[in-house]
Amino acid sequence: MKPGNTWINIVTDIMDPELEKKNKLRNQISALRSGNRTAILVTLKEIRREGDVSILPELFNLLIDQEDTQLVAETCSLLNDLKDQEAASILASAITNPEYKGIIQILVAACWQNGLSYGHYLDQFVQVAVKEDYATAIEAFTVIEGAIGEVEQDQRNRSVEIIQAHLPASDDQKKSLLRELVKVIEGY
Numbered sequence: 001m002k003p004g005n006t007w008i009n010i011v012t013d014i015m016d017p018e019l020e021k022k023n024k025l026r027n028q029i030s031a032l033r034s035g036n037r038t039a040i041l042v043t044l045k046e047i048r049r050e051g052d053v054s055i056l057p058e059l060f061n062l063l064i065d066q067e068d069t070q071l072v073a074e075t076c077s078l079l080n081d082l083k084d085q086e087a088a089s090i091l092a093s094a095i096t097n098p099e100y101k102g103i104i105q106i107l108v109a110a111c112w113q114n115g116l117s118y119g120h121y122l123d124q125f126v127q128v129a130v131k132e133d134y135a136t137a138i139e140a141f142t143v144i145e146g147a148i149g150e151v152e153q154d155q156r157n158r159s160v161e162i163i164q165a166h167l168p169a170s171d172d173q174k175k176s177l178l179r180e181l182v183k184v185i186e187g188y
Contacts, residue, residue, distance in 0.1 A: 079110035092121035119150025
């Protein structure tokens with residue numbers, strides 16, 4: 001034993017960091033699912049400080065049918081402040097998952113607010129813009145506007161084609177939004 005080391009340090013050094021990570025994740029999931037408001041709030045703060053992107057689906061599940069406005073606000077704030085680029089693929093996947101249909105507007109809004117790069121997922125956001133309600137389409141518009149510079153001309157052309165194909169079935173308000181989106185994409 002080296003001078004200054006304690007048994008706690010030795011045990012900590014011996015413990016598998018992956019095992020420690022899995023235990024922490026398991027405890028966070030347990031707290032989020034507990035229904036205990038205080039435990040959930042404490043866990044959300046912990047996730048904000050040192051969370052792993054693998055917890056995101058649990059946060060999405062927490063938002064589904066959540067009636068506690070503070071829990072919703074804290075969870076949304078956490079999603080809006082994500083800075084790990086790995087989270088982008090998880091969020092982009094979630095917006096196309098029918099399980100999260102009820103929270104799609106929250107998820108899409110988080111995408112533009114967290115400022116991550118979504119160019120690789122442009123197709124998903126174009127689909128949201130053309131298929132979802134007007135409010136959600138506005139959120140998708142904002143993500144597309146921020147990501148359009150990251151994609152090749154071919155993909156921009158495909159996006160315009162998809163949007164134009166959906167114009168006839170859209171109501172007047174949404175048509176205006178989609179036409180403006182086409183201008184943004186073509187204008188890049």
